[in-house]
Amino acid sequence: MSLNELLTKTLGIESIEKALGFESFKNIVPSLKKAYEVAFVNNDKSFPEKISMFLTSLQDEMKRLDAEKNGITADAQGNVEQTLGINIPAEGNVVDQMKMQLNGSQKNMAYLIENIFTTKLKAFDKDLSDGAIRNIVAAALINAYSESRFNPKANGDGGASRGLFQIQPWGGSIGYRENPENNINLILDKEVLKSRGEILIARAKEGADVSELTALFSKYIERPGNEKGEMTKRAALAKQVFKGGVAPQPSASTEVATGENINFSIDLGGIKKGFCDLQSGQKTWFFGSSTVVGMPKSMGGRLGVTALSPREFLQNLENNWWDKIQTAGIRLPQQIIITGMAQNSVNNDASVKKTLEDYEKIKRFLSSKGVSVVKFITVQPSDKNGQYVAKFNDELKRKYGSDCIDTTSETTTAGGTKIKNEFHGDGIHLNEKGKKAWNDVVSAALNEGQETA
Helix, strand or coil: CCHHHHHHHHHCHHHHHHHHCHHHHCCCHHHHHHHHHHHHHCCCCCHHHHHHHHHHCHHHHHHHHHHHCCCHHHHHHHHHHHHHCCCCCCCCCCHHHCCCCCCHHHHHHHHHHHHHHHHHHHHHCCCCCHHHHHHHHHHHHHHHHHHHCCCCCCEEHHHCEECCCCECHHHCCHHHHHCHHHHHHHHHHHHHCCHHHHHHHHHHHCCCCHHHHHHHHHHHHHCCCCHHHHHHHHHHHHHHHCCCCCCCCCCCCCEEECCCEEEEEEEECCCEEEEEEEECCECEEEEECHHHHHCCHHHCEEEEECCCCHHHHHHHHHHHHHHHHHHHCCCCCCEEEEECCCCCCCCCHHHHHHHHHHHHHHHHHHHHCCCCEEEEECCCCCCCCHHHHHHHHHHHHHHHHHHEECCHHHHEEHHHCEECHHHECCCCCECHHHHHHHHHHHHHHHCCCCCEC
């Protein structure tokens, strides 16, 4: 029995169509189909009851949706998700995942933004994953909507700002800025892909969600007068419009296990995100958080999650990730390097001791799985925990000796308690100059050379 036949039998679609009118009901059927597929995969035995509850209020809902005409399918999907308690995976373009009412002209402008941003971001940085690019696109879409409602002729600031992203006179004549392609290219070439976009792109690489990237886009790229107010407002809109985050392209597999490589996405409740990109024949794998997410692929395989403590990382490694790696059947590397995980977990003397214990547990776990060498990289301090990170790094170097790679001489001052300003854009993360210095130290210490063993 096909899915359509099963839905017709289970939900009584034909009788519902007669009651509500087929032209109305057909717009919500795709969302119900997706909900059914999710429930079937998850063996949700309460799904029929949820459907019954949903259908009792569907008629009034459909009347409302018909009255609004535009954006019916997107709104319907959001209503299905909320009522049934199911997060329905979205598909297709980023624009198509927006749970927002857009007319034809607005959608065309949104598609244009997505296409140009995607093309230029891919060309700009080969280390930007598809997921990171799609999240930046989503952030750009929310900001463009907030600035202009996707109206290429929009003007603000007393007429000074023009177009989709409200470009100021520095972008050229009014007519030039009102051309949508020119407007999009200006915001990319002069802002996003320049120094003002460094933090936005760095955080996207590290797995920041759409709401955070939307706030950063507002702060550093759009720079509205009411900075904090607009960051909060636009971040909230992003959560509403991209509920559950931006789904990957349908053609991109979220999990590949060929015996030669493994790649799977990591999503811990939409709060902490990352990725796994490991291959057979690599000399080195890097496990960790912020640093590992942003490093070049050429340094080795990477499994990273943003803002994850060592204890949480080990729990996930033991309970899920290592099983996936073993199932893939890929050959283990000669060494695994741990990096970045202590920055957010070290903030007092007790946490220094506990984090060192957690590092040792990670090493013992990996050694028990047949990893020949496990090494650690010192972490970067922030303004609020510099003295404790310095103490942690000192203990790390003392405990592991040559198995600890010390980057502090290139990235910190004041005995390792302060970051070098020339290496950081936001007081925490390395900018391009800092990344190069960090990469040079780590590569030299590991004698990387050939990546295949």
